[in-house]
Structures are given as structure tokens and as C-alpha cells.
Amino acid sequence: MTTTAFIELNNKRRKELTPQNEAFYKNILLYVRGSNVDQRAGEELLLELLEHLIDAQARGKKAVDVFGLHPEEYCKKLVDALPKASIKQKAILSGSVLSFSGMWLFGLLSAAQLLWPELQPSIAVSHLAAVVMVMLLLPGTILTLLKKSLFTAEQSRIENVIWVITMGFIWLIPIAIIYIVPATFKIEGSFFLYGSVFAVLLLVHFVLEKLK
Amino acid sequence: MNKSQMLKGVLEGCILAVIEERPTYGYELYLRLTDQGLQAVSEGSIYPVLLRLQKEELIEGTFVKSANGPNRKYYSLSDKGKQAIKHFKQEWIVLSDSVNEIVLKKGGRGDDDHHRIHRAK
Numbered sequence: 560m561t562t563t564a565f566i567e568l569n570n571k572r573r574k575e576l577t578p579q580n581e582a583f584y585k586n587i588l589l590y591v592r593g594s595n596v597d598q599r600a601g602e603e604l605l606l607e608l609l610e611h612l613i614d615a616q617a618r619g620k621k622a623v624d625v626f627g628l629h630p631e632e633y634c635k636k637l638v639d640a641l642p643k644a645s646i647k648q649k650a651i652l653s654g655s656v657l658s659f660s661g662m663w664l665f666g667l668l669s670a671a672q673l674l675w676p677e678l679q680p681s682i683a684v685s686h687l688a689a690v691v692m693v694m695l696l697l698p699g700t701i702l703t704l705l706k707k708s709l710f711t712a713e714q715s716r717i718e719n720v721i722w723v724i725t726m727g728f729i730w731l732i733p734i735a736i737i738y739i740v741p742a743t744f745k746i747e748g749s750f751f752l753y754g755s756v757f758a759v760l761l762l763v764h765f766v767l768e769k770l771k
Numbered sequence: 772m773n774k775s776q777m778l779k780g781v782l783e784g785c786i787l788a789v790i791e792e793r794p795t796y797g798y799e800l801y802l803r804l805t806d807q808g809l810q811a812v813s814e815g816s817i818y819p820v821l822l823r824l825q826k827e828e829l830i831e832g833t834f835v836k837s838a839n840g841p842n843r844k845y846y847s848l849s850d851k852g853k854q855a856i857k858h859f860k861q862e863w864i865v866l867s868d869s870v871n872e873i874v875l876k877k878g879g880r881g882d883d884d885h886h887r888i889h890r891a892k
Binding site for chain 1: 797798813814815816818819820822823832836841843844
């Protein structure tokens with residue numbers, strides 16, 4: 560079974576859970592997926608736990624009866640015992656995030672070249688460096704914050720709304736960087752240059768996603 | 772003393788012993804442990820142990836998929852695991868004999884302390 564098959568099966572089987580049990584289980588799922596673990600081993604464990612919970616539910620038990628009163632502690636134990644993600648896996652993940660944001664950036668640039676050539680839209684080396692830095696640090700930071708907020712007793716609605724808004728606007732980051740970071744070493748490119756970089760990054764991203 | 776600390780190492784041995792009897796999956800494993808009197812084990816607590824045993828290559832898991840679920844992961848002992856359970860059994864006999872000797876026969880009973888206090892007086 561492939562990792563994707565595990566994820567698909569998990570999505571399907573999760574529908575068997577009662578809303579209460581699903582809420583409990585989802586926290587475990589997000590915690591494990593957001594941790595530095597081998598993805599395949601993590602998904603295998605998640606499906607195993609899910610099947611156990613479905614079984615337990617049929618016996619009239621609740622998630623808390625199965626996984627205990629301290630789910631965060633329990634998740635830590637699981638993650639500690641799981642094999643860690645390999646360097647290759649981490650590189651593929653970072654590459655995928657980078658190629659995606661770069662693709663977005665150069666796609667916009669080439670579109671701007673095409674639509675408003677009089678503005679001479681361009682990009683600088685400093686912008687690229689900033690985008691790479693932010694995009695390498697951001698996923699880890701978001702995951703750490705997410706994991707911290709998972710098991711807090713009552714997540715307020717406002718907090719959730721802020722979270723959704725942040726995630727919704729995350730794609731604006733590269734554009735924001737262009738405006739904020741001063742341009743040093745400008746790359747004077749044509750539509751053709753930007754377009755080609757876009758195409759290459761698109762291809763790279765596609766390949767990396769397949770490798771995941 | 773923390774009961775769970777004491778249980779930790781013993782639980783690994785018990786899980787290996789149950790799997791040695793026949794390949795089994797998580798819930799069934801839990802049932803077989805509790806049926807045989809190991810009541811201190813909670814359902815979820817076997818999974819971190821199973822992960823550790825897999826990491827140490829003592830057991831191997833195989834997922835058996837079924838169309839409408841349940842999809843179960845069956846565990847069996849590896850050759851290394853068979854060696855490990857043999858070792859565990861030998862060590863357990865020695866350990867449990869000596870622990871029984873010390874704890875149950877010599878000074879382990881709560882009222883022994885009282886005797887000593889009386890004698891001192």
C-alpha cells in the first residue's frame with residue numbers, strides 16, 4: 560500500500576466516527592502529520608488508530624476511553640516512537656514548498672510583463688533570497704503553532720477566524736516581500752525569461768509532488 | 772513508586788509473548804493482555820510499545836486491507852523478536868524469583884517497620 564492509499568483510506572473511514580470521536584481523533588491526526596516523522600509510518604499508524612477507534616466506538620467506548628485523558632502527552636509518545644523523516648523526505652518537502660512559491664512569483668511577474676509592460680515589473684536577488692528564507696521557515700513555524708493550539712481546551716471562534724484568514728492570505732507573502740524588501744541586484748528579465756523560469760518551477764514542483 | 776514505570780519493560784515482554792502465540796492486531800492484542808489479567812494496560816498505550824518494537828525490528832506489521840473496513844495491521848515476531856522473547860523469559864524467571872524473595876519474604880511487608888520500632892524501644 561502506498562502512502563497516498565493510506566491517506567485516502569483514512570479519509571473514507573473517518574466518516575464512520577461520531578462527531579465527538581472525530582474531533583478527538585483529528586487532533587491526533589494533525590499532531591502526527593505535523594511532526595517530523597516518516598510519512599509512510601505515520602499514516603500507517605494513523606489508520607491503525609482510526610480502525611481501533613471505530614472498533615471501540617462499536618463497543619460503546621469513546622475516544623477518551625481509548626487514548627486517555629492526556630492526548631497531547633499520548634501523541635508525544637507516539638511521535639517519539641515513530642521513525643523520523645529522512646533527509647530526502649525533508650528535502651523533497653522543502654523543495655516542493657520553494658518551487659510552489661517561486662512558481663507563483665514568476666508566474667505573476669511574467670503575467671505583469673505581458674499585461675503592463677510599461678511598469679517594467681522586475682525582481683531582485685534580495686527578493687528571491689527573502690522569499691526562500693521565509694518559505695523555508697514558515698511551514699515549520701506554522702506547524703509548531705498549530706500543534707500548540709491543538710489540545711487547548713476551548714479554541715475560541717475568533718482564534719479560528721484569524722487562523723483561516725492567515726492561511727487564506729499566505730500566498731500573498733511573496734508579493735508582500737517584493738514591496739517591503741529593498742531591491743538589490745535587480746534581475747532585468749523579459750516576459751520570456753520569467754515565463755521560462757515559471758515553466759521550469761512548475762515542472763519541478765510537479766515532479767516533487769509525485770515523489771512525495 | 773510510579774506503577775507505569777515498572778510496567779513499561781514488562782509490557783514489552785508480555786506483548787512479545789502474546790504475539791509469539793499467533794499473529795495479532797492492536798485491539799485483539801489488548802484483549803488478550805487484559806483477559807490474562809494485565810488490567811493496568813489502557814487500550815491506546817499498546818501502540819507506542821508496538822512502534823518501539825517495530826523500530827527495534829522485533830516485530831513486523833502487515834496491513835490487511837478490506838473493502839468496507841476494518842483494515843487491520845497484523846503483527847508477527849521477526850527472528851530477532853523470537854530471540855528476544857526467549858531472552859525475556861529467561862531473565863524474567865531469574866528476576867521474578869529474586870524480586871519475590873526480597874519483596875515478599877524480607878522486610879517488604881508494611882508492618883515490619885512497626886516491629887522494628889517496638890524492638891528499638
